Amino acid sequence: MQIQPIHTEEDHQKALERIEEIFDAKPGTEEGDELEILGILVDEYERKHYPIEAPKPVEAIKFRMEQLGMEQKDLAKLLGSKSRASEILSGKRSLSLRQIKIMYRKLGIPAEVLIQEPEPVS
Numbered sequence: 001m002q003i004q005p006i007h008t009e010e011d012h013q014k015a016l017e018r019i020e021e022i023f024d025a026k027p028g029t030e031e032g033d034e035l036e037i038l039g040i041l042v043d044e045y046e047r048k049h050y051p052i053e054a055p056k057p058v059e060a061i062k063f064r065m066e067q068l069g070m071e072q073k074d075l076a077k078l079l080g081s082k083s084r085a086s087e088i089l090s091g092k093r094s095l096s097l098r099q100i101k102i103m104y105r106k107l108g109i110p111a112e113v114l115i116q117e118p119e120p121v122s
Contacts (some may be wrong), residue, residue: 006045060113
């Protein structure tokens, strides 16, 4: 087992290839330990070089609605009116604290995603 830090894309690719080779290694074995360490190194490299931003609140709401098979009228029932649901989904209105709580409790959307500042609508 010769493990080294991942500094370049070439190092990253080699680590991924090795992970693929030993993917079924049993925990507690030499290859199992190597797999665990390589996984940690690859994760750290990818977090630094390929960060994934949290979705915008409206994107998160639309995605969750799609997952749950909801339509805008279903969201309107949760929020109290069709116009409010429309304004939120179009980005014209920010979420209130009450609405954030509803989205968190009823739709399971993390509050930290919903609290982000909206982007101005052109």
